[in-house]
Amino acid sequence: MPSVLILGATSAIARAIAAEFARHRSELILAARDAEELTALAADLNLRYGVKTQAQCLDVLDPAAVETSLPACLAAAGETLTGVVLCVGTMGDEEAARANQAEAERILNTNFTGCVLALNVVANHFEKRKRGFICALSSVAGDRGRQSNYLYGSAKAGLSAYLQGLRNRLFRSGVRVITIKPGFVDTSMTFGRPGLFLLASPEAIARGVYKAINSGKDVVYLPWFWRWIMLVIRLVPEGIFKRLRL
Numbered sequence: 136m137p138s139v140l141i142l143g144a145t146s147a148i149a150r151a152i153a154a155e156f157a158r159h160r161s162e163l164i165l166a167a168r169d170a171e172e173l174t175a176l177a178a179d180l181n182l183r184y185g186v187k188t189q190a191q192c193l194d195v196l197d198p199a200a201v202e203t204s205l206p207a208c209l210a211a212a213g214e215t216l217t218g219v220v221l222c223v224g225t226m227g228d229e230e231a232a233r234a235n236q237a238e239a240e241r242i243l244n245t246n247f248t249g250c251v252l253a254l255n256v257v258a259n260h261f262e263k264r265k266r267g268f269i270c271a272l273s274s275v276a277g278d279r280g281r282q283s284n285y286l287y288g289s290a291k292a293g294l295s296a297y298l299q300g301l302r303n304r305l306f307r308s309g310v311r312v313i314t315i316k317p318g319f320v321d322t323s324m325t326f327g328r329p330g331l332f333l334l335a336s337p338e339a340i341a342r343g344v345y346k347a348i349n350s351g352k353d354v355v356y357l358p359w360f361w362r363w364i365m366l367v368i369r370l371v372p373e374g375i376f377k378r379l380r381l
């Protein structure tokens with residue numbers, strides 16, 4: 136049976152993605168920081184779908200874990216590992232981060248540096264094997280900086296650029312790199328935040344992620360209409376954009 140490693144597996148979107156893969160008969164390796172939550176999730180998916188599941192503790196901000204546990208986890212998955220889905224992220228407290236450098240650093244490191252360092256390890260693994268896929272959740276927030284979330288947005292913009300370069304590097308090795316750019320999704324990350332519209336369910340995003348991985352697409356907006364919304368937003372001249380309260 137094929138298997139998939141999910142990084143940031145306790146996220147609401149990742150849980151739905153894991154269920155989608157399990158429904159399609161993939162074994163799962165679930166990684167995040169919360170061991171108790173991971174164990175419960177792995178047991179639940181195993182019971183519901185009858186697929187083998189494993190839980191693996193991993194903090195992407197711990198360089199030693201990324202350099203030792205992650206390669207060990209990839210190696211242990213063996214030949215059945217078909218790909219990795221990265222769902223790690225945090226919205227953080229953007230307002231607090233204006234004055235609190237530690238919070239600013241946490242937002243930038245979780246959404247960019249930690250993800251990139253983990254994906255470097257994953258990329259080397261699949262490049263050697265000359266097959267596999269790497270799918271990462273970036274965000275429409277990376278398409279244009281807005282006053283309400285430009286730390287998160289700039290980290291996601293960096294992640295999208297990294298994925299673009301990685302796709303270019305791994306193309307000749309037969310490894311696919313898929314960038315997912317969700318709009319607003321109904322999860323704890325967005326709960327209670329003002330100004331949300333067209334909220335998608337984690338399950339709808341999961342179906343889109345599964346479809347994107349199995350199609351030949353490189354960059355996928357989810358739901359699809361965000362591609363056009365972001366096109367319009369990117370076209371607004373800076374002189375007008377800076378006057379808007381977004």
Ligand SMILES: NC(=O)c1ccc[n+]([C@@H]2O[C@H](COP(=O)([O-])OP(=O)(O)OC[C@H]3O[C@@H](n4cnc5c(N)ncnc54)[C@H](OP(=O)(O)O)[C@@H]3O)[C@@H](O)[C@H]2O)c1
Binds near residue numbers: 145168221
């Ligand atoms: N919700 C939205 O509207 C939306 C929109 C666009 C993009 N996205 C992106 O989609 C992804 C999932 O979002 P979500 O709303 O489902 O998020 P979420 O529920 O807040 O989950 C975030 C995940 O990241 C993991 N994580 C955080 N810091 C970590 C670290 N240092 N090391 C390892 N794992 C870490 C968390 O696991 P533990 O805390 O258990 O370690 C959790 O699994 C994120 O990348 C997010 O940026 C979300």
